[in-house]
Amino acid sequence: MIIDNVKVYTREQQFVKGGLILDGDKIREIYTEAQKPDFQGDAILDGDGAYAIPGLIDLHFHGCMGDDFCDGSKEALGRIAEYEASVGVTAIAPATMTLPADELIHVLKTANEYKKETCDPKKADLVGINMEGPFISPVKKGAQDARNILPCDTALFDRFFEASGGLVKFIGVAPEESENALDFIRQVKDRVSVSLAHTNADYDTAMSACRAGVDHAVHLYNAMPAFSHRAPGVVGAVFDSRQVMAEIICDGIHIHPATVRATFQMMGADRMILISDSMRATGMPDGQYTLGGLDVKVVGKLATLVSDGAIAGSVTNLMDCLRTVVNEMEIPLTTAIACATINPAKSLKIDDEYGSLEPGKKAHIVLLNPDLSLKTVIKDGLKL
Structure with a gap:
């Protein structure tokens, strides 16, 4: 799964516009908006600008x-x-x-x-x-x-x-x-x-x-x-x-x-x-x-x-x-x-x-709307 168009909460405890690439139940890669790869044929979840934070x-x-x-x-x-x-x-x-x-x-x-x-x-x-x-x-x-x-x-x-x-x-x-x-x-x-x-x-x-x-x-x-x-x-x-x-x-x-x-x-x-x-x-x-x-x-x-x-x-x-x-x-x-x-x-x-969104860690990701209401929960790489 690819989670695109989100504000990713990084290990530096800041938000960066970009997305996450998951590999099964783990995070494979985090990318910034400027580094956005080609996603042709991949399953993409559009975060619509949500905050992406660790579970x-x-x-x-x-x-x-x-x-x-x-x-x-x-x-x-x-x-x-x-x-x-x-x-x-x-x-x-x-x-x-x-x-x-x-x-x-x-x-x-x-x-x-x-x-x-x-x-x-x-x-x-x-x-x-x-x-x-x-x-x-x-x-x-x-x-x-x-x-x-x-x-x-x-x-x-x-x-x-x-x-x-x-x-x-x-x-x-x-x-x-x-x-x-x-x-x-x-x-x-x-x-x-x-x-x-x-x-x-x-x-x-x-x-x-x-x-x-x-x-x-x-x-x-x-x-x-x-x-x-x-x-x-x-x-x-x-x-x-x-x-x-x-x-x-x-x-x-x-x-x-x-x-x-x-x-x-x-x-x-x-x-x-x-x-x-x-x-x-x-x-x-x-x-x-x-x-x-x-x-x-x-x-x-x-x-x-x-x-x-x-x-x-x-x-x-x-x-x-x-x-x-x-x-x-x-x-x-x-x-x-x-x-x-x-x-x-x-x-x-x-x-x-x-505890953080980093390559190799568990794909436990929560998407929050700007008002902090819950948008999506991803647990072990799967959308709940």
Whole structure:
């Protein structure tokens, strides 16, 4: 397939008028308008001046369309992956909740089996799993079930990692909750990215964790201490630890636009990762749903726990978060795209195949109209 007459988002994070030549499920060549080759006899898709960007990568979300990753069902995971691909999110690393250990192992085994059995261009690629719990803080549990919180346990992590067949890419910790937290981080960091997640750590404790090997932060600002002038907390420690990549939920509910803009300036766009943190109500009407076994009420874009009113994930997919970042939060489109494509690909260590439009990489391409509405999704070289 040849995709012509588009503005191609390049690895330099700029748009260039031209097109792409695909070879099966890979990108063969990118050309500029001035280099346009002779296409006689070839299948050509006229992009009509659309933006051509890489398929998005969501490395932290829970579900959509009535299904949740933690349902532990291959059928549910397939439906989730199909919905995500349909909106332009072509690679996914869904997140677990804080469930009983045996339930988590079942979820991880199911994902491993699904990964081995599934090769469907209509479905987003399962490229990892983000374990948000169970090694978190009850003080900052958010929508997690406190009954299932555990201290850091290397032997248990080994079981998680084995059950997933190595699909676990992130493990969250609240370093203040376990005496062995720093040892745990050092023991697992060569196999998995360790995240600061649902933590009430102060600045010094968070910095110790970062020095021990933490390189990721789960939904910055949410489920962690406030960032203030005398107590910079986890946010300050993340800023001072240049190796740490930071997730941020930009659904227009979780974080004020001014804070988003300030954070991009403070951290640098190369460290920011857009996530949706979407739950099973995404793509569904208002009503009552569940998340991690807890009841959640959804009204518009707001999802809250029925029990205490805490924000319970989002009901916005990553493509809509991208639009919100650009249209409502004034982040440049070229920057926002990188934070939803190549940055998560680097954190997942899959940037050799995903995250940018380059020869040899997967032909996961999304065409967006000038108003950023979805025009076309191409997955593995096929138009969905």
